[in-house]
Amino acid sequence: MKYQEHIAIADLSISAIGEGRSLSPYVAKCLNVFTQAGLRTNIHALGTNIEGPLPKVLSCIETCHNILHEDGVARIISNIRLTTRTDRMQSIEEKINAVSSKVTP
């Protein structure tokens, strides 16, 4: 059984548990993983938007867990939002614009 490859937009919030209070070094490392894989990204205050083919997005999230463990982080908790749709493509920017254009001035 082979499925069509869907384009996904994901949002990753990754936390190292039992390390220091600053999580930004880990988030920056993950951002590099996505960028080096050719995925488009957008960072915000509580996570990172990621756009690309679903298998590649998930494989990069796996790599994020792996590289943080390699760096000595013993426990990781991620929260991932993941959306795919077949009716039409919508990029990170289009999704943001869809909301912005509807906000009452």
Add this chain to the structure above:
Amino acid sequence: MKYQEHIAIADLSISAIGEGRSLSPYVAKCLNVFTQAGLRTNIHALGTNIEGPLPKVLSCIETCHNILHEDGVARIISNIRLTTRTDRMQSIEEKINAVSSKVTP
């Protein structure tokens, strides 16, 4: 028992279930709720960052559910990330800059 009021940064992803495929009108309405309450916001592809006092942030999220139900949405599922810290204040912009400054060029 009375607690100190903590500043929170939240991130809301709200979905209407059983309505149309477009969620942006609902997201835009919620954005107005936060803005009118004087909370700082930042929209991204899969949610809205919200910054302000914890009780006010949660009360506005409650209002978001209420106004969508008033609009006729029968079922709502939200995903909320919520962070508070007592060691120092960190705004939406400071959190984004903390990551950006660590990314390998």
Add this chain to the structure above:
Amino acid sequence: MKYQEHIAIADLSISAIGEGRSLSPYVAKCLNVFTQAGLRTNIHALGTNIEGPLPKVLSCIETCHNILHEDGVARIISNIRLTTRTDRMQSIEEKINAVSSKVTP
């Protein structure tokens, strides 16, 4: 503007950042907050289901952040799923049974 009070089912995953690797003591304290408030709960491997009136559920989540900070936790990140519906009531057990009854044996 006064809204009808909706019954919510929430799911809380709470993490202390920069403390030890074990999160279960914090989860247990939060469980007590919900129980003492008369809310129904159900724990699972990555969170706690909570059932009750929406304002009370959110107020208890606020209390969870407050008591962990009082206990000396400097940084907290929660992930909350929150659902409300106006078409019918559905308890924690009914939601679990709705899935179980549809699983292919």
Add this chain to the structure above:
Amino acid sequence: MKYQEHIAIADLSISAIGEGRSLSPYVAKCLNVFTQAGLRTNIHALGTNIEGPLPKVLSCIETCHNILHEDGVARIISNIRLTTRTDRMQSIEEKINAVSSKVTP
């Protein structure tokens, strides 16, 4: 670069957007995906715990999106909590017991 395969505990909450109000048929289909892949599961009111090797867990989540799209669902939003740790193994049951044993009677 090859990483050690980590055991993950994930929690999946999957929503079909723009379809009916009942999500339990979709949750049940996903549960079958995990079971058929030999992964251990535990359903609760707002999601499904899944235990197994990280690559297999993520690959099954990808399959869940694929089969729902094949079934005609045009838009899917998932929320995934994902935890891995290298200091020790902890099963779904052990995680639940770790909390239960700390609750004040």
